[in-house]
Amino acid sequence: MKYRKLGDTDLSLSVITFGAWAAGGWMWGKTERKDAVEAIKAAYDLGVTSIDTAPIYGQGTSEEIVGEAIKGIQRDKLQILTKFGMRWDLAKGDFGFHSKDNNGKEIDIYKYAGKESIIKECEDSLKRLGTDYIDLYQIHWPDSTTPISETFEAVAKLIEQGKVRYAGVCNYSAAQMAEAEQSVKLASNQIPFSMVNRGIEEETVPYCIEHHKAILAYSPLERGLLTGKIKPGHQFQEGDHRASHPHFTPEFIERTDALLNKIRPIADAKGASLGQLVLRWTVERPGITIALAGARNAEQSVQNAKSMNIELNEEELKLINQSVDAF
Ligand SMILES: NC(=O)c1ccc[n+]([C@@H]2O[C@H](COP(=O)([O-])OP(=O)(O)OC[C@H]3O[C@@H](n4cnc5c(N)ncnc54)[C@H](OP(=O)(O)O)[C@@H]3O)[C@@H](O)[C@H]2O)c1
Numbered sequence: 551m552k553y554r555k556l557g558d559t560d561l562s563l564s565v566i567t568f569g570a571w572a573a574g575g576w577m578w579g580k581t582e583r584k585d586a587v588e589a590i591k592a593a594y595d596l597g598v599t600s601i602d603t604a605p606i607y608g609q610g611t612s613e614e615i616v617g618e619a620i621k622g623i624q625r626d627k628l629q630i631l632t633k634f635g636m637r638w639d640l641a642k643g644d645f646g647f648h649s650k651d652n653n654g655k656e657i658d659i660y661k662y663a664g665k666e667s668i669i670k671e672c673e674d675s676l677k678r679l680g681t682d683y684i685d686l687y688q689i690h691w692p693d694s695t696t697p698i699s700e701t702f703e704a705v706a707k708l709i710e711q712g713k714v715r716y717a718g719v720c721n722y723s724a725a726q727m728a729e730a731e732q733s734v735k736l737a738s739n740q741i742p743f744s745m746v747n748r749g750i751e752e753e754t755v756p757y758c759i760e761h762h763k764a765i766l767a768y769s770p771l772e773r774g775l776l777t778g779k780i781k782p783g784h785q786f787q788e789g790d791h792r793a794s795h796p797h798f799t800p801e802f803i804e805r806t807d808a809l810l811n812k813i814r815p816i817a818d819a820k821g822a823s824l825g826q827l828v829l830r831w832t833v834e835r836p837g838i839t840i841a842l843a844g845a846r847n848a849e850q851s852v853q854n855a856k857s858m859n860i861e862l863n864e865e866e867l868k869l870i871n872q873s874v875d876a877f
Contacts, residue, residue, distance in 0.1 A: 551597025552858050554839050556737040556764035561685055561716050563629050565833050566855050567600040568593050569768065569844035573615050574608025575652050578846070579787025583615060585847040590619035592848035594628075596855035602740070602766070602842050604633040604690055605675055606659065609651050613678035621680065630679060631766075633690040633720060634671040635663035635701075642667070643695045650789065663693040663701040672708055688718035688740055692726060702733035709734070718766075724757035736763055743767035743838060745776060745828060745874050746797065746806055755837035764839035770832045771843060771854075772797055777825040778810045805877065812873040816866055826857035831870050834862060 552565040572578040573586035603612045620628055636659055643662025651657050687705055708714040719730060720740040730736055739758060741750050758765050771777055773792055782800035786793040810824055817827040832841045845851035
């Protein structure tokens with residue numbers, strides 16, 4: 551495994567960080583709790599010391615699973631990343647969307663990052679995770695109803711109290727990052743990036759490079775699509791959000807498959823899977839610090855962790871980039 555520092559901070563993360571959204575089941579159909587715990591432990595054994603979760607992932611379930619998986623591991627050998635600002639138990643802030651929880655109960659999700667709410671959310675997360683500090687505490691989505699200064703003054707207070715080590719954002723524009731920076735020093739932005747979703751290269755990547763902010767690339771496997779296993783007509787489990795996601799239409803899947811076929815010979819020559827090649831490429835891109843790779847079981851998390859065992863030379867990177875640019 552390789553490790554990288556987040557910008558100017560002292561926080562070092564494993565380049566493959568375990569993404570625990572699917573582990574919590576919610577929006578991904580069902581995930582077995584036992585499988586999810588094993589996925590995290592097996593990845594840790596291969597050097598994946600950093601785990602990203604959020605309260606909204608399974609409405610507490612993902613954080614509890616992370617808490618269970620890390621029991622017995624020395625706390626300072628791990629980096630725990632979680633989030634705040636998506637409430638399913640409080641109707642305040644920006645309405646996000648309507649959903650069903652893991653038990654089929656209807657829930658309304660709000661993006662809300664008011665001061666009191668953040669302080670409460672942090673206490674709840676610490677309990678579920680079974681720890682007394684969070685390494686990176688990130689706003690999950692912008693909340694237009696709360697001044698950015700109020701949100702990040704609350705995070706600064708949590709840092710002062712030792713409950714949080716560093717502040718981060720997710721899904722923030724460069725302008726929103728600059729505003730948050732007035733209240734607290736930001737370590738990172740967590741934002742979508744994959745071979746078939748490179749919108750951040752226009753504004754976020756240049757801003758983060760210039761201001762020494764880390765980028766945590768989420769959905770680097772494009773939610774499983776870039777493993778090459780999903781074909782048009784794929785039947786997802788009930789409750790899996792991918793069934794209606796625009797990147798899972800037959801046209802998008804076929805276009806992606808054509809790209810994967812172009813780069814497959816490079817993976818084959820290295821005895822690597824397509825997913826491993828994709829992850830390795832992701833962390834070689836300018837400005838990308840970390841790939842947050844989700845997994846439902848140990849087989850997937852082990853394969854993802856081992857992506858860092860392959861090396862790509864300049865010629866190979868050039869060939870892959872040409873195919874990706876032509877997408
Ligand atoms: N801040 C945000 O707003 C935000 C948003 C999205 C994600 N994230 C973070 O980023 C993490 C990663 O993103 P993601 O989970 O959306 O997408 P991803 O990492 O691109 O894809 C994960 C999914 O791909 C499949 N997969 C993973 N490894 C595989 C392998 N080796 N072989 C075959 N299939 C494999 C699994 O689903 P199947 O087995 O069902 O195909 C898995 O759940 C999340 O867990 C979360 O921590 C953050």
